[in-house]
Amino acid sequence: KAGVTQTPRYLIKTRGQQVTLSCSPISGHRSVSWYQQTPGQGLQFLFEYFSETQRNKGNFPGRFSGRQFSNSRSEMNVSTLELGDSALYLCASSLLREVTDTQYFGPGTRLTVL
């Protein structure tokens, strides 16, 4: 079974631009979560989607948004980019939303904001 895929793997943007990242979960998985990883803040939860609805959201500004499609694929969007948005963005999928479910991570998209 194919793992979680994320595109693109690398992105370079300038301040003020917007960016869209894509995530394809493992086949059959219905929950998709997004995390931001930075050297200073570590791994922080952004949001989670299940059955095309955002079910849970972390403490990030409204510039960060996302959506999930009927095939469970997900996108996240960051508008009006800031230098501090430079990070590795990780997508994870799980079968359902149970606390015991394992989250499987993709390779990440490394975003650099200049």
Add this chain to the structure above:
Amino acid sequence: AQSVTQLGSHVSVSEGALVLLRCNYSSSVPPYLFWYVQYPNQGLQLLLKYTSAATLVKGINGFEAEFKKSETSFHLTKPSAHMSDAAEYFCAVSGNSGYSTLTFGKGTMLLVSP
């Protein structure tokens, strides 16, 4: 809210030596705990997880962890380190939202010297 604390941002061992990476949790309810590993420029890979079935959990690549409620700990061990174990290791807990969302520790970088 549930949280995990990883003691030591860096741990150095010699090849063949015991690996011990420390993780303590804080939770008012039975926690579900995970250890992930991250190799450079890659996503997170699950090593093992505790979901209350057994206190000693065996994972991939020879790693294991023991859940100790009295010590609120879930330390990761491996009897003999290999050069290929050099990576960053993250302890995580799920269930803060009542679902599978993960809250991560700051991570421990394992350095293995020949």
